[in-house]
Amino acid sequence: MGTYLGLLQRRHADTLIQRLRGAGYHVLGPVVQDGTIRYAPVDGFDRLPAGWVEQQAPGHYRLQKRDSPRCFSWTLGPQGLKPLTFAPEEPLWTVERRHGHGLEFHSHFPETKKQAVLGVRACDLAALALQDRHFLGGPHPDERYRRRREGLLLIAVHCHRAAPTCFCASTGDGPRAHHGFDLALSELDEGYLVEAGSEAGHALAAALPLIPPQPGQQARAEREIRHAGEAQERRLPGRDLMTALRARRDAAHWEEIGRRCLACGNCTSVCPTCFCHCHQERPHPTEDRSSHYRQWDSCFTSGHSYIHGIVIREDTALRYRQWLSHKLGEWHAQYGRSGCVGCGRCITWCPVGIDLTHETAALLAAPPDDSEACDA
Amino acid sequence: MEPRKLRVAVHKFASCDGCQLAFLNAGEALLALSERVDFVHFAELGPMDPEAEVDVAFIEGSVCTREEGDRLQRIRARSRFLISLGACATAGGLQALRNLADGEAWLNEIYPRREYLDALATATPLSEEVTVDLAIWGCPVNGEQVFQVIAELERGLTPRLPDDPLCLECKRRGAVCTLVTQGRPCLGPVTRGGCGALCPRFGRDCYGCFGPSEHPNTEALGRRFEGLGLIDAAIARRFLFINSAAPAFREAGLRWGGRPACP
Ligand code: SF4
Ligand code: SF4
Ligand code: SF4
Ligand code: SF4
Numbered sequence: 001m002g003t004y005l006g007l008l009q010r011r012h013a014d015t016l017i018q019r020l021r022g023a024g025y026h027v028l029g030p031v032v033q034d035g036t037i038r039y040a041p042v043d044g045f046d047r048l049p050a051g052w053v054e055q056q057a058p059g060h061y062r063l064q065k066r067d068s069p070r071c072f073s074w075t076l077g078p079q080g081l082k083p084l085t086f087a088p089e090e091p092l093w094t095v096e097r098r099h100g101h102g103l104e105f106h107s108h109f110p111e112t113k114k115q116a117v118l119g120v121r122a123c124d125l126a127a128l129a130l131q132d133r134h135f136l137g138g139p140h141p142d143e144r145y146r147r148r149r150e151g152l153l154l155i156a157v158h159c160h161r162a163a164p165t166c167f168c169a170s171t172g173d174g175p176r177a178h179h180g181f182d183l184a185l186s187e188l189d190e191g192y193l194v195e196a197g198s199e200a201g202h203a204l205a206a207a208l209p210l211i212p213p214q215p216g217q218q219a220r221a222e223r224e225i226r227h228a229g230e231a232q233e234r235r236l237p238g239r240d241l242m243t244a245l246r247a248r249r250d251a252a253h254w255e256e257i258g259r260r261c262l263a264c265g266n267c268t269s270v271c272p273t274c275f276c277h278c279h280q281e282r283p284h285p286t287e288d289r290s291s292h293y294r295q296w297d298s299c300f301t302s303g304h305s306y307i308h309g310i311v312i313r314e315d316t317a318l319r320y321r322q323w324l325s326h327k328l329g330e331w332h333a334q335y336g337r338s339g340c341v342g343c344g345r346c347i348t349w350c351p352v353g354i355d356l357t358h359e360t361a362a363l364l365a366a367p368p369d370d371s372e373a374c375d376a
Numbered sequence: 377m378e379p380r381k382l383r384v385a386v387h388k389f390a391s392c393d394g395c396q397l398a399f400l401n402a403g404e405a406l407l408a409l410s411e412r413v414d415f416v417h418f419a420e421l422g423p424m425d426p427e428a429e430v431d432v433a434f435i436e437g438s439v440c441t442r443e444e445g446d447r448l449q450r451i452r453a454r455s456r457f458l459i460s461l462g463a464c465a466t467a468g469g470l471q472a473l474r475n476l477a478d479g480e481a482w483l484n485e486i487y488p489r490r491e492y493l494d495a496l497a498t499a500t501p502l503s504e505e506v507t508v509d510l511a512i513w514g515c516p517v518n519g520e521q522v523f524q525v526i527a528e529l530e531r532g533l534t535p536r537l538p539d540d541p542l543c544l545e546c547k548r549r550g551a552v553c554t555l556v557t558q559g560r561p562c563l564g565p566v567t568r569g570g571c572g573a574l575c576p577r578f579g580r581d582c583y584g585c586f587g588p589s590e591h592p593n594t595e596a597l598g599r600r601f602e603g604l605g606l607i608d609a610a611i612a613r614r615f616l617f618i619n620s621a622a623p624a625f626r627e628a629g630l631r632w633g634g635r636p637a638c639p
Binding site (some may be wrong): 033034059060061079088181183259264286287297303342 | 399405408409412498514523524526528531533539541543544545547548549550551552553555556557558559562564565566579590591592595596597632
């Protein structure tokens, strides 16, 4: 249970956005756009999706409007924070021929922008922590990621409603946000219970017209959040599946998935923890310079396993095996936890509705391989 | 000594001319490009020398007459690097729908005097007649890809265009999935990227004009279309629309009992 600093009444909610703008932040908040909910610039709560909820199912997403003042009853849109920190495509450098003076390289770096994101979910914060670890944790931190990340101020919203595709309770990453936010909100009809998670968050809260919560309000919020976790229909069969998956490298079920999977990469693109990228050189058609780009890649492309003339993972079964065994298995060796935060996006946004929780259960239902693959 | 400029020809076969516009629409960039390469034959631009020896020949259109078949052989013999430009040249285009019907019967029915026509009963992609060094897909092609290819050839590189499924590009561009949010029969999962997810960015399902991706699972996607409520003939038409002579799409169209789009 969180430490609530007070209640921001609904009629004063706009002060939050005003304070953020006053402090020099661009404010991104959820808006209804193109049949879904996405983060876009907002200047007031009237832009937020009051009453909107989404229906999610494997390969299916539809919005519905209800009669409710709540702006955060929807659960997730197609993307979390990933596009804000790990750009889908960006130039890294340009090389130019200086006639008679060799080559000249220029690096491209994004400017750090002060951006506040309103309505971030627990699973996406957990995913951000993993991406921080990946991009910033090693001896060679990614400068482009760092610059984008540094400017972010995060306002979480605990989930009071989970989608049928959510399983954050089983991965331990939601529905309540525990870390990684500056400010966190619990939404009730009458307003928002506010918690702070950082110095910046405390400073922001101090500038809001908070009133002490009424008796029962906190308990109501806690009950709703707990219920959002308990109501989840999906789960993974365990937190650490590395050994179990290693022992099923030759399971026949991979082939069965390979017949259904399109190798389209939607799952990896919407997954808030996936970080694979590829590089491209783009010569300028009419000038003596060429730019080098990085863009999101996926373990479902042939390029991902292309090494010196051969594609190692030629068929889809092997590509799916790579995705699932890395995400739920090998991540433990690499990052000390699973790469899945239970957001369910890969289930919803898979055009053919492949559900990793079902596939994992089916794989684990099969006996382990008798080969020695298990100790690899 | 100034290095010799790349000699380029742009030829036209049976097609709508839309792909050649990729050059003309570039405007000033085309002027800048013609400083670096020699367009020795390009009727729409002005220069005419169809029999010239060239480094790079772009051919728009499919082979629909005997004369085109002969001309294709002559171009191949005089070109170091031959590129099929667009859906017609690469996979037959719309006109290849007649390959799935009795093309000869159509010609007899439609034209009063069949013998005045030098028209074949089929429309054939270039690669079925000669070696094609590179295919640029699309109906029409993406001008940026065309310029990219010339830029690479001009620098002595072997151009390579992406063949990953369009969905990846769709997600990178931040488009919202039309299949998942609207139940539309989007061909993006089996179509190669390159267009920048043009259709999904306008809320429309991809109809596959860039041809099959590297690893197209048309069977699973077709079954998904059945689940969306499409009848077999509608599924067949999706696959056979623009690139019916591309083997993966042709096979998929025939699997769902495909016949040409209209009688
Ligand atoms: S694997 Fe799927 S459910 Fe897990 S974090 Fe990625 S998108 Fe979400
Ligand atoms: S699991 Fe689904 S989203 Fe992922 S590659 Fe396969 S078909 Fe595409
Ligand atoms: S709209 Fe089409 S191309 Fe885009 S993700 Fe969906 S299925 Fe793929
Ligand atoms: S989305 Fe599909 S149909 Fe539309 S331009 Fe791209 S490849 Fe062609």
